[in-house]
Amino acid sequence: MDIKNLIFELCSSGGVSGSEEPAIEIANKYLNNFAEVSTDRNGNLYAVLGNKDADKTILLDAHIDRIGFMVTDINSNGFVKVDKCGGIDVRVLQDSELVLQKNNNITGIVCCLPPHLSDGKEDKATPISKTWVDFGMPYDEVKKHIKIGDVLTYHSVPKELLNGRIAAPALDNRCSVAALIRCAEILSDYDNLKYKVVVLFSSQEETFGTGAKTGAYKTDADEAISVDVSFASQPDISGQYSKIELAKGPMICISPILNREMSDKLISIASDNKIPYQTEPISGLTGTNADHISVTKGGVKTSVVSIPQRYMHTTNEVIDIEDVENISKLIAEYIKCGGAFDD
Template structure:
């Protein structure tokens, strides 16, 4: 099967439409399974919400490819006397975009709600301020007695926003962090199959990156691989200048990270592969922690040599994140070539 733009777009639409906030990742497992090539078996669902898949012998994998499957969301923490739901963040949602936003409340059945908002006429000049998490209330249109038949404390909520295609090979959708990374792993698996790869590699679709990184921590302990590459998303340039980072550019390739927490040999090999195979790429630098699963994988067991590649993404942690489809393809091609190369051997 050829990994082309139409396949990637369809895959991303399916992945971003699926549920799976941190701790509830199993909601996306069926979508992943249905899109993996038939030569990848078995798929192992772990106790903490990971999915592990393999080409070859799962006990001989020399390279691990990781992408976290969870996306940001919310949890119901209380119901007031009028039936309004109070929510708290599950992960790092951008509160500046919340007021008036529609949400899906995942109770006994899925229902719609709208984040409450003070009209600008009554805001005392504070309409430009982000809503505070302790004032995150949702209106579902029901009384307390009615809503309590459907929604319970602890139930989850997610953005109500459908993926859509923009011009210039771009798509906008909620949860592209990190469903774009998941798509890159799936595309990599198809590329390896088409190339007749006969080695041993593990694909880790990990849980809870947006909260405590438990999926990467436990996944690192379970793998036999000595080399890993974490796949995530990172900041792309947009109209307002992003301070505190060196943003990438949509459509210019995967972002290869340099960091003190990463293995430099893995990083250099990723760069060399891109140069040798003419795969578009960009460089980014995080001098300390990367804020991704790479930080966790690198310190698992006796240590796993780990690199990090990211799909450039605009408007992170909102309901309309934006990526370029081509960057997913470039990332998948790099991962496949890295696997074929055997990763980085122990000295």
């Protein structure tokens, strides 16, 4: 599997929270080669492999939705008003190119007031409440193509950088989706899996966590690993994330809401298999789907493993391909060893 091309394909698709179908279609295409795949009414995708009759189930979760925008108004001049659908960073929004999810041929530019006409406070980001998009069409033409409630995404092409790094929109969290597809491929060649393994590509993490909540309830797993991205070092970052580096391995989270036995087992497996890793101590909630999964039904033993990322929630998020491959290997080895069940 060419994991870089898989990530590029996933990042080039739509799939704003609540409208994940384009990304689900791509993931379905790949997972069908390794597992039994199904979907549900909330937009989740499930892939089942391993011993389907086992008493124990391990859930592997990665949210598949991406941040985006929803159309809320169209004025008489054809400018389109949008609101954020997920954690949009308004600092990088002005003059961005957006694309209509239902028609990739329709793109627009976020309106940006020239500094010559500003009030001298152009260093302040324009709030989303004052954000309009110019599609270059008059009102009558805009109404033919764009409806209230339509969703848009950033229009940016994935790029290969030097030193094994890539830049793309929606690497949060499509690189984690790619990692679990790769993990499924690795596990499909292993004939002695003791447990049922369910891969969940969950919807709506960027808005409400609906997919993880309902998906975890449906799966009723004994253990779960949630895969996401987290912060890597860059200029002006201080504290613990200033020590997290790209290409130095996945980040194994340690948190009160997570199962310490699982975190320790992941660290032990990484060490034994010479898989590089980094630790991410968080003293409260993790800000990932694990916060929902761990309290599902009577509780689920849960851990979080993350891919280091720079420039989160922008059009050019940056990761290293090596970290994606290593997180796939780590989780596959964890499952081959029986998770934390045998400890």
